Amino acid sequence: MTVDRSVLLPYLSKVERRRSLSEAASAAFMALPLEQHSYEIYRDILKEGDRPTRACLILTGVASRYSTLKNGTQQINSFHLAGDMVDLNAGLLTVSDSGIRTHTPTTVVTIGCEDILDLASDYPEWGRAFWFDTLVDASIFREWTVNVGRRTAVARVAHLLLEFNARLEKIGLGDGRAFVLPITQADLADAVGLSAIHTNRSIQRLRRSGAIRTHGRNFVIEDYPALVEEASFDPAYLQPEGPRR
Amino acid sequence: MTVDRSVLLPYLSKVERRRSLSEAASAAFMALPLEQHSYEIYRDILKEGDRPTRACLILTGVASRYSTLKNGTQQINSFHLAGDMVDLNAGLLTVSDSGIRTHTPTTVVTIGCEDILDLASDYPEWGRAFWFDTLVDASIFREWTVNVGRRTAVARVAHLLLEFNARLEKIGLGDGRAFVLPITQADLADAVGLSAIHTNRSIQRLRRSGAIRTHGRNFVIEDYPALVEEASFDPAYLQPEGPRR
DNA sequence: CGGCGGTTTGATGTGACTCAAAAAGAGTGG
DNA sequence: CCACTCTTTTTGAGTCACATCAAACCGCCG
CATH class of the missing domain: 1.10.10.10 (Winged helix-like DNA-binding domain superfamily/Winged helix DNA-binding domain)
Incomplete structure (x- = not known):
């Protein structure tokens, strides 16, 4: 499947708006091998317990990260909208305690997590960009804990x-x-x-x-x-x- | 104030247990300028709203990250024990929505966040280590949301x-x-x-x-x-x- | 021995849950 | 364009988990 790489541009410019990248770094990013996927509403992009192998960038639609408890109740941890990179962690964490599921029809491109990790070691600027993305996620998780805990x-x-x-x-x-x-x-x-x-x-x-x-x-x-x-x-x-x- | 750098060793070996570091990388870490601080019980290491300038490694004691709501209630987001690196984000995030406070008498060493960032760009292996630390934090935050939300x-x-x-x-x-x-x-x-x-x-x-x-x-x-x-x-x-x- | 932070008890109120079902849309096929 | 189904939103009634307020108790430290 050949993928139109221009779908990466919004994410690239989002990253560059924070801090500009070298020519080589952005070129390396644009050259990443991609896969494109579409999901109907309420489909799992990543099942709970599965070991993730690819990070994914949402092009259109909405997805959430969620956990299911033994008693059957669910807690959604975060929502991911178009332009969000989801499961960047994929490459580094062994186990996925949570799943990722669509809430509307959704299209994504995925990137192998080996490629993500290589990009981060070859270009520390990408390492920092991914780290920052993770920090923003963490900040939102914290706020959500406050939300459900104290409001x-x-x-x-x-x-x-x-x-x-x-x-x-x-x-x-x-x-x-x-x-x-x-x-x-x-x-x-x-x-x-x-x-x-x-x-x-x-x-x-x-x-x-x-x-x-x-x-x-x-x-x-x-x-x-x-x-x-x-x-x-x-x-x-x-x-x-x-x-x- | 001169600081005994050997206090860094536990954290270094924690990182190396995950993935070994090059000689140069661990040497650079050990050479970081440090400050040592002690806090009594219930003191703020970082006040809510302050802009953090230094990451801090807990040597002994317990601290928490917390947010205070308008109605006066508090939500603790996480606890940090000896050997934990706290506020690694310091360097990257402009605003601190939450504070950090001790729950026992606590001693820490702090590292300027510029130094942290330099280390991460000079040695991508450190960038990855910090990123991983942040991922673990995020994972704990998520679990806490589930905890207060659904249990x-x-x-x-x-x-x-x-x-x-x-x-x-x-x-x-x-x-x-x-x-x-x-x-x-x-x-x-x-x-x-x-x-x-x-x-x-x-x-x-x-x-x-x-x-x-x-x-x-x-x-x-x-x-x-x-x-x-x-x-x-x-x-x-x-x-x-x-x-x- | 007194003061103090922390833990425990009791009584009462209420915010949120559960169960059950009606109403309102949204999508599908005739 | 309407009948039909399925999903989502809304309503009602009854219950329970947790909050609040007030005070007693306990262990520790000076």
Whole structure:
């Protein structure tokens, strides 16, 4: 299968926006062997327990990293949108405690993790870029722990809506006030550690308070400051500014 | 202040156990300029909102990374024990959304983050080592999200006790069955997203079920399989095996 | 012996869960 | 364009896990 390498360009420019790369480094990246895959909705890109062998860059669609507990409940750890590199860790970690699953039809390109590791050792600038990506992920994981650990139901939901709002805007899928929620309320519930029903009721509260308006999956933030206040949302954890040096 | 560089050796050998380093790389590490600091109990090593400038390696004691919410509640994101490198991210992230605080008297050595970054670009093997460290952290953060998001109170507490048990054993502060819990129950509560009182009652339940025995902060695991079952604990997330390659 | 941080107990309130089912959309085929 | 199904959202009622408040107890240290 031949893959159009230009799909790598958005990620490359995302990395370069943080810190420019040498000619050789970006050329090496663009020369990486690729595979392209498409998934229907609710398919596993990586099954829980499988040993990952390829990192994957999301071109379109939405995926999540999740864990399943013995009692059957699930916890979603993070969502991955277009332009996100998922499972960069693949190369370094032996075991995958969590799976990765699509929430919409999704297309990705994958890169062998050996290639990722070689790139990182041949070009320390790539090593740093991957490290930084991992740090941003870790920062989001931390914030999510705070979210499910210490916020009320309404605040949790508000917080996740604001995260989607910010991230979707950054990739051109929203204007900072309105966006299309790319997942069901049940999935949202698995992300914020609530039952689907209570998640629904929390959304209703936000609606009645006038903070948001929805029809179907279209969300409009009517009162941004109120929503931010409700969620104690501080976008710093998304690291919008890029690395320091 | 002159610092005994031999304090770096444990961390060096921890890294080398995963993957050996070149002579030059380990020499460069050992030559890093260091500062040594001591902290009393409940002191901030890094305040929330401060911009970190130095990574720090814990020599003795226990510290945690925590966030404070507007309503005054706290969530602890992770604990750091002797031999852990904390705030490696310092160099790359502009903003620190969370603080780092001691839970016992603690001694550390710190390394300027410029030096860390230089080491990583001069020796890609160090870049990889730091990246791996960050991946392990991220893996623990994920597991904690699952913990507070989807487990019952008793399971959460059991899970954290098992994590302490495993990690303390690895650094020689436990035999895999008994350990001294280095934090108060109130701190434990902030880590598992419960009230201190309910945390206490959860410990009591574990005690009455015969899974554990305690006197003061001495914990003995009486029925390891039962505790593991209760917590659905799988130590894989601690990445005990080191990286794949 | 007194003070203090930490642990434990008791009583009460409530936020979130569960179960069950209705309503509303969304997609499909006739 | 409508009937039919399937998924998702919404409603209602009852229950339980965990929070909160208040106070007692305990061990440790000066």
